[in-house]
Amino acid sequence: MPVISITNLVKKFGVIRALDGLDLHVEQGEVHGFLGPNGSGKSTTIRILLGLLRRDSGDAQVLGADPWRDAVRLHRRLAYVPGDVSLWPNLTGGQAIDLLGQLRGGLDRRRRDELLHRFDLDPTRRCRTYSKGNRQKVAIVAAFSSPVELYVLDEPTSGLDPLMEAVFQDEVRRIKEAGSTVLLSSHVLAEVEALCDRVSIIREGRTVESGTLAELRHLTRTAVTVETARPVSGLDALPGVHNLHEADGRIHLEVDPAHLDELLGQLIRFGVRALTSTPPTLEQLFLRHYGGDPAAATTGADAPAASVPAADAQALQGGAR
Amino acid sequence: MSALTGTTLLARLVLRRDQIRLAVWIVGTPLLGYALAGSVAGVYPVQEARLGYATTSASSLVARAFNGPIHGTDLGAVVVAETYVTLALIVALLSTFAVTRHTRQNEETGRAELLGASVVGRYAPLTAALLVTVAANALAAVLLAVALVGAGLPLAGSVAAAAAIGGVGVAFTAIAAVTAQLSVTSRGANSLAAAAVGLSFVLRAAGDVFGSQSADGTQVRSAWPSWISPLGWGNQVRAFDGERWWVLALPAALLLAGVALAYTLAERRDQGAGLIAPRRGPATGARQLLSPAGLAWRMQRGALLGWAVGVAVLGFSMGVAADEFNDMIDANPAAAEAINAMGGGAGLVKSYLAAMLALFALTIGAYVVQALLRVRADEADGVLEAALATAVSRTRWLGTQVLAAVLGAVALLLLAGVTTGLGYGVVTGDPLGQAVELGGAALLRLPALLVVAGVVTAIFGLLPRWSVVLSWTTLLVFLLLGQLGAVLELPQAALNVSPYTHVPAVPAVDPAALPLVVLAAVAAALLAVGVAAFRHRDVPS
Numbered sequence: 001m002p003v004i005s006i007t008n009l010v011k012k013f014g015v016i017r018a019l020d021g022l023d024l025h026v027e028q029g030e031v032h033g034f035l036g037p038n039g040s041g042k043s044t045t046i047r048i049l050l051g052l053l054r055r056d057s058g059d060a061q062v063l064g065a066d067p068w069r070d071a072v073r074l075h076r077r078l079a080y081v082p083g084d085v086s087l088w089p090n091l092t093g094g095q096a097i098d099l100l101g102q103l104r105g106g107l108d109r110r111r112r113d114e115l116l117h118r119f120d121l122d123p124t125r126r127c128r129t130y131s132k133g134n135r136q137k138v139a140i141v142a143a144f145s146s147p148v149e150l151y152v153l154d155e156p157t158s159g160l161d162p163l164m165e166a167v168f169q170d171e172v173r174r175i176k177e178a179g180s181t182v183l184l185s186s187h188v189l190a191e192v193e194a195l196c197d198r199v200s201i202i203r204e205g206r207t208v209e210s211g212t213l214a215e216l217r218h219l220t221r222t223a224v225t226v227e228t229a230r231p232v233s234g235l236d237a238l239p240g241v242h243n244l245h246e247a248d249g250r251i252h253l254e255v256d257p258a259h260l261d262e263l264l265g266q267l268i269r270f271g272v273r274a275l276t277s278t279p280p281t282l283e284q285l286f287l288r289h290y291g292g293d294p295a296a297a298t299t300g301a302d303a304p305a306a307s308v309p310a311a312d313a314q315a316l317q318g319g320a321r
Numbered sequence: 322m323s324a325l326t327g328t329t330l331l332a333r334l335v336l337r338r339d340q341i342r343l344a345v346w347i348v349g350t351p352l353l354g355y356a357l358a359g360s361v362a363g364v365y366p367v368q369e370a371r372l373g374y375a376t377t378s379a380s381s382l383v384a385r386a387f388n389g390p391i392h393g394t395d396l397g398a399v400v401v402a403e404t405y406v407t408l409a410l411i412v413a414l415l416s417t418f419a420v421t422r423h424t425r426q427n428e429e430t431g432r433a434e435l436l437g438a439s440v441v442g443r444y445a446p447l448t449a450a451l452l453v454t455v456a457a458n459a460l461a462a463v464l465l466a467v468a469l470v471g472a473g474l475p476l477a478g479s480v481a482a483a484a485a486i487g488g489v490g491v492a493f494t495a496i497a498a499v500t501a502q503l504s505v506t507s508r509g510a511n512s513l514a515a516a517a518v519g520l521s522f523v524l525r526a527a528g529d530v531f532g533s534q535s536a537d538g539t540q541v542r543s544a545w546p547s548w549i550s551p552l553g554w555g556n557q558v559r560a561f562d563g564e565r566w567w568v569l570a571l572p573a574a575l576l577l578a579g580v581a582l583a584y585t586l587a588e589r590r591d592q593g594a595g596l597i598a599p600r601r602g603p604a605t606g607a608r609q610l611l612s613p614a615g616l617a618w619r620m621q622r623g624a625l626l627g628w629a630v631g632v633a634v635l636g637f638s639m640g641v642a643a644d645e646f647n648d649m650i651d652a653n654p655a656a657a658e659a660i661n662a663m664g665g666g667a668g669l670v671k672s673y674l675a676a677m678l679a680l681f682a683l684t685i686g687a688y689v690v691q692a693l694l695r696v697r698a699d700e701a702d703g704v705l706e707a708a709l710a711t712a713v714s715r716t717r718w719l720g721t722q723v724l725a726a727v728l729g730a731v732a733l734l735l736l737a738g739v740t741t742g743l744g745y746g747v748v749t750g751d752p753l754g755q756a757v758e759l760g761g762a763a764l765l766r767l768p769a770l771l772v773v774a775g776v777v778t779a780i781f782g783l784l785p786r787w788s789v790v791l792s793w794t795t796l797l798v799f800l801l802l803g804q805l806g807a808v809l810e811l812p813q814a815a816l817n818v819s820p821y822t823h824v825p826a827v828p829a830v831d832p833a834a835l836p837l838v839v840l841a842a843v844a845a846a847l848l849a850v851g852v853a854a855f856r857h858r859d860v861p862s
């Protein structure tokens with residue numbers, strides 16, 4: 001039985017359709033990446049899963065129950081880290097952690113102290129004096145201190161430094177080993193790549209792609225640069241080859257992974273001198289889904305032209321890091 | 322870049338954010354003044370009636386405490402006596418909230434940081450807030466002067482009275498500029514400034530009570546405590562009684578001093594910080610904190626303590642003052658008879674005590690509103706979302722908040738009754754008996770406060786985004802109906818809107834169960850609507 005099962009979910013805020021037929025399935029024991037551009041509806045989906053927002057139509061099940069009707073019972077079995085953590089300004093971090101844990105139905109004190117230590121968080125400071133990263137840590141420690149079946153994390157590491165990011169990834173692995181399920185919304189692709197078994201990508205309130213990273217990679221073209229002894233011909237007739245052009249005596253092209261074999265067979269006849277083949281980076285994968293028009297993105301490899309040229313993708317990737 | 326760069330830009334931003342509030346303030350206060358002046362003129366049209374009013378007001382310590390010193394028998398003087406305190410308190414609070422809203426609240430929410438990083442000087446936000454608030458006071462004063470002249474009062478007195486009220490607003494603008502530097506939270510800054518308003522009221526009341534009556538009995542000359550109260554300065558202008566224009570220099574001087582102090586303080590602190598360094602606290606949550614009820618108590622206790630001190634001091638002094646009526650019956654039987662009739666003829670002291678308890682019930686309504694609006698504040702800044710994502714139901718969460726607010730109201734009501742009784746009992750020689758009797762009488766006001774709690778809860782459930790505005794407006798309407806309804810000669814149907822109208826005026830009259838039961842039922846229905854709506858709506862919304 002899936003831990004989270006959403007089909008055709010619709011949520012409107014006045015005239016805005018924040019969710020427009022969204023699907024999401026998360027299996028028991030997996031770390032599921034939940035991605036999409038800003039405003040695509042990730043937080044809205046998560047709030048519906050928590051019974052905070054009411055869905056307009058569609059079906060949503062969490063741990064086999066209806067998140068709106070059975071909210072309280074469900075909340076004993078899950079923990080939540082909000083995207084924008086705000087806390088009671090006059091309580092200390094330690095008090096806030098204990099309060100949230102107790103309201104959830106109790107927390108593991110040994111684990112709490114260990115997490116405080118690992119995240120290097122001073123629990124005696126008032127919440128209003130915490131930096132953004134430290135507020136985030138309070139919410140993470142509060143959530144991870146409770147041994148629950150499902151962790152719902154909405155951009156949990158925004159504001160964490162790289163050292164803390166590493167600690168966070170460690171802790172998520174530990175949770176997974178303990179058999180819990182994690183729904184992780186994130187814009188940090190390295191984190192998604194390191195942690196997630198499967199990912200779902202949404203755009204404008206709709207799921208555009210879902211699967212393992214390997215599966216998603218398969219849907220994206222490989223960039224190939226080749227230098228041959230003799231002038232090449234007949235490439236444009238090959239299936240799955242796109243964006244073919246020549247510069248500085250080299251040929252640049254993109255090819256669908258499924259047609260790589262045919263391409264190599266053809267190239268070999270012209271005496272290959274040098275060849276680089278770049279598998280799609282995660283960034284390219286996402287940029288393809290984030291940018292351009294949604295129809296092109298959903299069809300993946302069969303898209304008539306890459307929605308983001310490789311060169312632009314590289315530049316954006318550099319900027320994102 | 323100078324420290325004032327961007328002030329104009331920010332002032333325009335303040336105007337845009339607050340255009341409706343400011344319009345209501347600038348047009349509303351003159352309109353209120355006009356209506357009040359008109360009806361006072363209707364009630365006291367002739368010199369004889371005003372002579373009676375002035376002598377009674379001048380000899381009654383209670384009238385002096387609540388209405389300020391009377392300055393003769395001119396129609397204008399009577400209008401000032403009847404309206405000054407109300408209008409002055411309104412502009413004092415409006416000015417305070419406006420300054421805090423555009424200074425400390427912006428820092429608290431991080432908006433100021435966003436602005437501070439752009440081309441905005443260090444003093445610009447404070448200066449912009451002060452400019453707009455002072456301008457609003459000035460504009461409201463000009464319109465009020467026009468309104469008073471329009472109501473048929475002489476020009477010089479009208480201008481003086483309006484300027485006196487504008488001066489009060491200006492003085493508290495300065496005070497709020499300073500408190501906004503001291504406290505880290507806007508709630509704290511507002512509380513400090515509101516405490517300053519309260520202290521000013523007490524000082525002014527004391528100065529006027531201890532003042533002397535003129536030989537003809539129609540004027541009061543205030544004692545020195547009125548002079549150290551910005552609320553008192555307005556009276557010392559003596560509008561319609563040989564205006565003393567130079568007194569208006571006092572609020573202007575306070576403005577300059579306050580602004581200088583605020584700039585100095587702003588210079589010495591970091592953005593977002595207060596002057597009191599944050600202390601460390603416990604690393605773990607004590608068991609009694611870790612529940613919705615524990616949290617609600619923790620969040621309320623500071624405010625409740627402040628209220629308790631204020632209520633106790635005021636209650637005791639009002640109780641002591643009650644005894645003056647016994648003297649008055651001996652000294653001035655005619656005036657005593659008049660007040661007695663106003664109070665329903667149940668005996669002067671009892672009427673007075675009932676009026677005091679009614680006033681306390683209204684004031685404690687503000688505690689209820691403020692305590693309950695915390696739920697909305699929590700929702701707006703995201704804490705509620707985190708709390709409701711735990712295994713606490715919405716009903717339990719909201720129910721706990723309502724219960725906490727109501728228990729706080731019960732405690733404050735009881736305290737008000739008991740301290741008033743003690744004060745009265747100490748001078749009459751029966752402290753215990755009076756404390757018990759008035760404590761009980763005060764608790765009979767609870768159903769009206771339950772209705773207030775019900776209204777706020779229903780608004781929070783149905784129209785969350787309007788919670789703050791609508792809740793305070795409702796309480797203000799109840800207050801105006803209670804305090805000014807009679808002066809304005811409003812129809813009974815309008816007065817009936819306020820739950821306070823229906824509470825039996827114990828101890829002046831015998832308690833009656835029916836109205837209390839009906840009020841409690843109305844409150845229960847409102848609470849049920851609020852909770853049901855809250856259970857069915859989006860959070861946050």
Ligand SMILES: Nc1ncnc2c1ncn2[C@@H]1O[C@H](COP(=O)(O)OP(=O)(O)OP(=O)(O)O)[C@@H](O)[C@H]1O
Nearest residue numbers: 013016018036037038039040041042043044045862
């Ligand atoms: N309470 C609300 N009222 C109106 N519109 C809303 C509300 N909450 C969200 N929206 C809109 O719904 C859409 C989805 O927002 P959501 O917060 O779910 O996006 P997100 O994917 O979490 O974005 P981000 O990556 O920036 O966190 C946005 O267009 C947003 O403006």
Ligand SMILES: [Mg+2]
Nearest residue numbers: 042043083154
């Ligand atoms: Mg989000």
